Amino acid sequence: MNLKICVGTTCHLLGAPSLIDAYEKMDPKIKKSFNMEYATCFSACQNQYIPPIISINDQLFDNVTPESLKKILIEQLEKGE
């Protein structure tokens, strides 16, 4: 699955670095299913999405925290399989 973590200035200011940190520290079993890359801006924060924002296979998730990130990833994995 394609995981994109937005590292644009707004997301960066409001928590993207801690998401990256959390992702790096995650179980390799989870990480191997994702192809993580940094994105610059989904231009979603102007329309009601709350930063920090990530996308998984082009579906956006907003207001992500290090805790909710893991939950979202596992949920998506279960859905995908």
Next chain:
Amino acid sequence: MRNFVLNEMMKLRRQTILKLSKLQIDGELKSNLPKLNQTMLPGPNPTYRTSIYHEREVLKQKIKIYLGMDYEKTRDLELFELAPDIDEIIETNKYSPKNNYLQIIKEACDACPSGKYYATDLCRNCVAHSCQSVCPKSAIIIEGGRAKIDKNLCVGCGLCEKACSYYAIVKLERPCEKACHVSAIKSDENSAAEIDTEKCIHCGACYVACPFGAIETVSALPEFINKLKNKAKINVIYAPSMISQFGPKVKMGQIKKALLDIGISNVYEAAQGADKIALEEAEMLETSKSMVTTSCCPSFVNYIKKHQKNFVNNISPSLSPMAQLAKDIKEEGTKTVFIGPCIAKKSEAYQLDYIDYVLTFEEIASLFVAFGIEPSQKENIDVEGSFDGWNFAKSGGVANAVANLCQKELSVEMMDGISEGKNLFNRKDIDSIDLIEGMACKGGCICGPSIMVNPLVAKNGLKKINV
């Protein structure tokens, strides 16, 4: 090195600064200010504290500080009272904090217990009662099946803490007091924290430590935005610790370009000033007979001036890299702005004529967002300064740069964090040291109070700076 975690308090601070900058740039500050604390915290349920009204009150005080106003001077002023003349207040800096850049918001301070010992629930009411036996003041009584410390008798020696096998006795310290290594935090009559300005060296340790976000630093951002809007000629100097601060996709040259795009006339690296200073200090050390302490960290300079008065004459006569560069580029009618992770720089700049504003990384990032500028999409232009100049940003970097340039073999010591100061300056062999590099923040500027990324990331970035 500081453990960096983005917490809720920092998030709210950034969101508020972001909102304020956006409103100011769009010219909507006047109309939105009166209810801004309500807009930010719509309720009805509280987000951070037990009461939404308490939360809003604290945010109201913070908004005033973010708008560049002194807490004491505006404590009783409501936002709606300030709103009609807000542009004028910002322009004339009517409620200027003078040199007090760290302020405690009494409404936010939880008046945490300070330095007292408590017996907790972990007490198993053991047979030995070692705590009772070691207590020299017989302050421990056993009540209701567990140990209890009589506060009136306790002298805080800590013997009971060490004696307990169950770690049941703890010392509760105020985070701000614990973080402050110059004992500048005292209590006011309501036992809320208060800063002793005679002792404070503006390092910002308390600002980082307070879990209630009660300590804030007065911002110069609104005044700066006003100047930008009026198309004033502004030069920017940015600290080398800016490296990696804007995320993995942003290169230094892109930030430089982004700054030029928001209307800054010239952007300079403080690393250029650092190169000059390193050379100056190296030349001075070749002939100098006495010990020299570096002058690039303003908090370290304050520390010597206030707490190690015997060594005041040892402070390097060189200016800090920021000050040196600012002096070199100052022209009539231009404003000079320094961007860094530092609160002490604000007080250094206050005492100098050639720096007008000091902004933090958080504030600049908010400014980019408010202007709708994405640095990662800008062109990567050239940056100046040598590898050693850039590495002034981490502890050890200054000493290293000077030692590399000095013809003489130097005996170098480092004060990495204020906590090491006492031991270092009390050493008997202090006269045999040639150079003391002092950094108030453990790890250097990349661990400063207003950083945006983990210091380890920034440290890696500094290794890769190939200029």
